Amino acid sequence: MPQPWSRIFRHKSEEETLGGFLAKVPIFSSLKNRDLAYLEKLVHVRTYHPQEIVYEQGDPGSGLYIIRSGRVSLFTRDAQDRKEELILLGPGDFFGETTLAAPAARMVSASALENCELIGLFRSDLLATADKHPEIANRILLGLTMVVSERLQAATLELRRLHFESPGSAGDGA
Amino acid sequence: MNLNRSHFLLFYLAMTAAIASGLAIFSSASNITLMLQSAASGLFVPLLLALVTAFLLDPLVGRLEKYYVGRSAAIVVVFLLLTVLLWLTGSWLIAYSQQMWDSLLNDFPRYTSGVITYLQELQAVWQRRLPLLAQYDLTEWVRGAAERFFSFLLLATPKSALRLGSLMLLVPLFSFFFLRDGHTMRRKLVALAPNRYFEMAHDLSYLISCQTAQFVRGRIIEAAIVGLVVMVGLSFTDIRYAPLLGLFAGVTNLIPYIGPLIGMVPGILIALVDLGLGGQFWWIVILYFLIAQVLVDNFILIPVLISRFANLHPVLVILAIVMGGKLYGVLGMIIGVPIASACKIAFVEVRHYRRAFALPETGSDPSS
Numbered sequence: 001m002p003q004p005w006s007r008i009f010r011h012k013s014e015e016e017t018l019g020g021f022l023a024k025v026p027i028f029s030s031l032k033n034r035d036l037a038y039l040e041k042l043v044h045v046r047t048y049h050p051q052e053i054v055y056e057q058g059d060p061g062s063g064l065y066i067i068r069s070g071r072v073s074l075f076t077r078d079a080q081d082r083k084e085e086l087i088l089l090g091p092g093d094f095f096g097e098t099t100l101a102a103p104a105a106r107m108v109s110a111s112a113l114e115n116c117e118l119i120g121l122f123r124s125d126l127l128a129t130a131d132k133h134p135e136i137a138n139r140i141l142l143g144l145t146m147v148v149s150e151r152l153q154a155a156t157l158e159l160r161r162l163h164f165e166s167p168g169s170a171g172d173g174a
Numbered sequence: 175m176n177l178n179r180s181h182f183l184l185f186y187l188a189m190t191a192a193i194a195s196g197l198a199i200f201s202s203a204s205n206i207t208l209m210l211q212s213a214a215s216g217l218f219v220p221l222l223l224a225l226v227t228a229f230l231l232d233p234l235v236g237r238l239e240k241y242y243v244g245r246s247a248a249i250v251v252v253f254l255l256l257t258v259l260l261w262l263t264g265s266w267l268i269a270y271s272q273q274m275w276d277s278l279l280n281d282f283p284r285y286t287s288g289v290i291t292y293l294q295e296l297q298a299v300w301q302r303r304l305p306l307l308a309q310y311d312l313t314e315w316v317r318g319a320a321e322r323f324f325s326f327l328l329l330a331t332p333k334s335a336l337r338l339g340s341l342m343l344l345v346p347l348f349s350f351f352f353l354r355d356g357h358t359m360r361r362k363l364v365a366l367a368p369n370r371y372f373e374m375a376h377d378l379s380y381l382i383s384c385q386t387a388q389f390v391r392g393r394i395i396e397a398a399i400v401g402l403v404v405m406v407g408l409s410f411t412d413i414r415y416a417p418l419l420g421l422f423a424g425v426t427n428l429i430p431y432i433g434p435l436i437g438m439v440p441g442i443l444i445a446l447v448d449l450g451l452g453g454q455f456w457w458i459v460i461l462y463f464l465i466a467q468v469l470v471d472n473f474i475l476i477p478v479l480i481s482r483f484a485n486l487h488p489v490l491v492i493l494a495i496v497m498g499g500k501l502y503g504v505l506g507m508i509i510g511v512p513i514a515s516a517c518k519i520a521f522v523e524v525r526h527y528r529r530a531f532a533l534p535e536t537g538s539d540p541s542s
Contacts, residue, residue, distance in 0.1 A: 052370075059373075062374075062376075124380035128380070133240065
């Protein structure tokens with residue numbers, strides 16, 4: 001096909017479209033194809049420069065971010081304002097999901113390590129959806145609950161492991 | 175460095191050019207602002223009415239959208255239904271209101287002369303008691319004001335009919351676009367915020383727009399119900415113009431504290447002149463004060479419809495009315511208070527938001 005025609009009739013592959021990308025995020029795994037078009041209009045696409053802060057520990061949190069491209073570092077600051085990196089996240093990962101349903105302050109800070117494209121989904125968008133399309137909001141919340149409970153389970157197992165491994169705790173475990 | 179005449183000439187020319195261009199820029203800037211101001215002057219009222227219409231119709235459109243009707247289609251359906259409704263009632267309503275308006279214009283001199291007679295008696299009494307006030311002629315002042323108002327009514331009626339025509343064209347057009355694109359406009363505006371503040375701006379804009387929409391809807395529904403109660407209550411008596419008086423009471427009810435008092439003046443005056451000080455007169459007074467204001471508005475409507483923190487301090491209400499009146503006349507008086515309330519809603523939401531997230535320092539000693 002000559003060049004101009006192929007450009008006009010070129011279809012974006014499913015991975016390239018925002019909906020195709022979002023469909024692979026675990027939180028949105030229960031959404032149907034029809035819902036993805038709505039979700040595309042619901043989320044906010046933001047670009048970040050290297051070292052730009054996404055949010056700081058203690059900031060009001062109101063939603064989650066999904067990394068479409070680039071890498072993001074989650075870290076905490078101690079009393080002397082020293083950074084302690086907790087985890088590095090890459091494309092397809094998401095963070096901040098605990099504040100999507102319930103308003104809370106951010107427990108950690110997040111900053112972009114390189115040029116990043118983040119996709120934000122916030123509580124107010126979810127509330128508006130719950131009003132207009134309750135079934136879509138239900139599916140998103142179900143996915144969110146699934147992810148949060150998996151992480152809670154993993155955290156419980158980790159805590160238990162740490163508890164038994166720490167010296168002197170095996171005897172007085174409750 | 176030796177400066178010769180050509181240097182001075184150059185300096186002089188450069189300074190002249192700078193001053194001239196500065197003046198030109200200043201005058202054109204003020205000209206442009208003036209031009210923009212005069213171009214937009216007629217748009218304030220239709221834009222505002224369209225915004226209120228959009229707030230009122232939004233829940234209906236949202237309900238249709240739940241059935242996967244596209245937003246534009248849902249708006250068109252709502253507009254079509256409204257047009258049909260207006261078409262069905264319009265032919266009856268227009269003839270009825272025209273007839274009522276004509277007879278009110280005929281009756282107006284009779285009512286003013288009745289009021290002036292009462293005032294003359296009253297004035298004679300207080301001038302006898304307080305000779306100090308003898309030089310103040312309240313009756314003459316009222317007569318002059320009434321005459322000016324009447325001639326204004328006669329002149330303004332055809333003019334306002336013309337304006338009504340342009341409003342009927344512009345308001346549906348603007349409200350259609352507010353309904354269809356309002357959400358996108360808000361999103362685009364919030365998207366301009368820097369990344370660091372985007373989340374907060376997005377959250378606050380949602381909270382504020384929800385509260386404002388609820389407040390505007392609540393106020394309009396409250397005014398409509400109060401107007402209806404007054405109209406129904408008045409139609410039990412022999413008073414004329416019950417629908418017009420109900421409409422007036424409803425519209426003035428939009429202004430807190432002062433509005434209801436202004437709203438009951440024409441009703442009570444007409445009752446006084448037409449019905450005299452009998453049982454019907456006292457029923458009308460009770461209707462305005464106790465039933466419409468205290469019982470229906472204060473005990474039922476305000477607690478149900480209006481959020482507690484949209485209430486303004488009386489001083490703020492008076493300031494809003496005076497300032498609104500200075501800017502946009504009678505209309506400014508009506509809309510000044512809702513705009514001040516919207517500002518207060520924004521302020522309170524920001525404060526709530528900050529307080530909700532004011533956590534103890536995370537870096538400090540956990541035992542404290």
